[in-house]
Amino acid sequence: MTETSAIAAGEPQLPSLAQATRVWLKIGLLSFGGPAGQIALMHKELVEERRWIGEQRFLHALNYCMLLPGPEAQQLAVYIGWLMHRTLGGLIAGLLFILPGALVMLGLSTLYVLYRQAPLVEGLFFGVKAAVLAVVIEAGIRISRRALKNRAMVAVAVAAFVAIALLRLPFPLIILGAGLVGWVGQRLRPELFGAAAGHGAAGPDQDGLVDRILAQGGMDHTRPSAARALRTSAIWLPLWLGPVLALMLVTGTDSVWSQIGGFFSLMAVVTFGGAYAVLAYVAQAAVETYGWLRAGEMLDGLGLAETTPGPLILVLQFVGFLAGFRAPGTLPPLLAGGLGAALTLWTTFAPCFFWIFLGAPYVEALRGNRAISAALGAITAAVVGVIMNLALWFGLHVVFREVRRVEIMGLTPDWPVLASLDWRAALLCAFALVAMLRFRLGMAKTLAASALAGLALLQLA
Template sequence: MTTKAPYSLTDLVRYFLRLGTLGFGGPPALVSAMHRDLVAERGWIAEMDYREGLALAQLAPGPLAAQLAIYLGYVHYGVWGATLTGVAFVIPSFIMVLALGVAYVQFEGLPPMQALFYGIGAAVTGIIAVGTYRLTRKTVRADDPLGWLLLGISAGATILTETELLWLVLLSGGVYWLFNRRPGLIRFNTGNSVALVLAQALTLPTDSILWKLALFFTKAGVFVFGSGLAIVPFLYGGVVKEYGWLTEQQFLDAVAVAMITPGPVVITVAFIGFLVAGFPGAGVSALATFLPCYLFTILPAPYFRRWGKHSGVKAFVDGITIAAVGAIAGAVVVLARRQLTDLPATAMALISIGLLYRFPKLPELVLIGGAALAGLLIRYFF
């Protein structure tokens, strides 16, 4: 049974519409923004509810940020809240990606757009770094050496492997539970039947391109764990190598579109679907990818809500959350290595960090707009 919410469902849907429209930076930035806005500043979501959602999103297959948004919608408004917040979070970037897909086909490439987002990428890296720093301070107590150790191991593993390791996240939860001597860990078996049905659906024979897209992207939603970036290798193996739907360059451009648009990174599936089969392909690809993550969030959610305050579960969730934040911190380093390839980009990232540190209330959109203009000037005039 849920407690009375200090906000309306309309308020929450509006928030996720805004985050989906203006939230650049992929999973690290979006997860940090949800904590900052909904937990720290507005007090709409309790810290423990946020941790439960982050832990569930980390354990279940599918895009991390979208699953967390769905869970936070569920906290006070159940399945209806989860559904509306999930749609509100995804739909703005879906529309943007469709528009970019039309422009891409019309102009045969993205060079002007990539120049525009050269500066945006640098600023977003700085924004992510600050958000991750704040999230880390909220997650791990200063007097918790085990927590800092687990966070450091998770961050280091993410930097070295450039992926999030599910086994390490689970191990972190187990170790934290063990050292805090919390008894009575609860096991959750929810969602196995759904996974079975989805797995059986994957074997249905058909020659329709839309059915092929639906089956392939359902696999992506069911079997890929971690942040939205974790789906990229899986997509490459399918759309380029196995099916030949896109060329190497088209696939790289699809990933670029995901990185330079707000909202969840995994929305790149809509861009790919559009290039393969137009508007129907975009809709089918997005629905097939996000539906499994929606189901894998709302089905276990009642159990997390019921048992999440249990001492054993709480310790396990805390350990998973620490590892998840460590993975996010590691992802910041990975992203910075790829994005900050020259001195101007590095300077813009450092300036963004400095401005956000000095002026915590500075709107991120102001930074992003200024960086976009700077990026254009640097690319075309220097």
């Protein structure tokens, strides 16, 4: 009996763990195109074709994942895997969503440090930087159309831009402040801050296998339980933070390993709004505070992450690889780079599993929560400002060879040395922007065309 006929006959039966594993592997291998493409792929495979989960439950789960820090597409996979096959199912779904892209990124990072200075590779990455800038600007425009629905949201976005670009406030503080503004604003001016609320209101949903089983009273693990929540916390908090604390004790708090573990553990808590939002803070800290890599290399890493399967946040793996590679201590540099990448992956994704396993039983209670929706809406608006700062920061470092930080009336903006303008980089940036914004050329094609154009232009005097 097929899955569809089983539903029709009133005999809901979940797929085996082996069947689900094959589907999760397929999704992990094909999850290109950023979170929108990845979510669309999961919807097609799980909702439309196999009908393992109903439309409304899928959307409610997605809404919950958007409330969490971290990559929402990967967390959605963990949630659905957990829903069908408990913790083991969530682990398999989440790991298979990450591992293909992580392995590809590890290989690309190794090739990058070995052959970065080769003329061919240098020319290709010269063009990729310009395309990545266009991708970031396009993402900011796309999110702004969805998030900036009124003057209050525009004000939040502008305030976030000023806070990070001119006042140099920490990204976590900006996110917390935006969430508080949305939370309070919904109570004081719901017509301005309550627009996002109410989406995903609860309703009947028995289109999928999971929904049929839940309607019949099955799946005990989906019911909220304080004891289960405490047990989950007691397991996952030490798993996540234990290795970081051990590294700090063994290597000292100033070692590159402690810095990687501590920094990316903090990022895992505040990565609201996707990879682009946190990249501005990560790029500035990795380049200016820790000295792990140069500004242009951050763009190279983002270009690599754009071309691999899996969540875009895998760009952080590239940062961790270079951090370990350049401060190997007594280890071989490539081994140290691999360990840095692994530590970054652990501190980035272990909390993603924790958030889901801890909060998944409470998803139903969050349906239609207006206060949470308003806080998320304000955070998303702030993310627009942060992404625009990222685009400005990237743009300055791509188009100008020298950028200095100046002080003007207590503000500290980055200011380019005009004589260091690279006309080839400026031309490539303009080409990539026109290709994506005017002619709607896809990301992959824009990256490829810019890489080839960069290779040609770099040969010019």
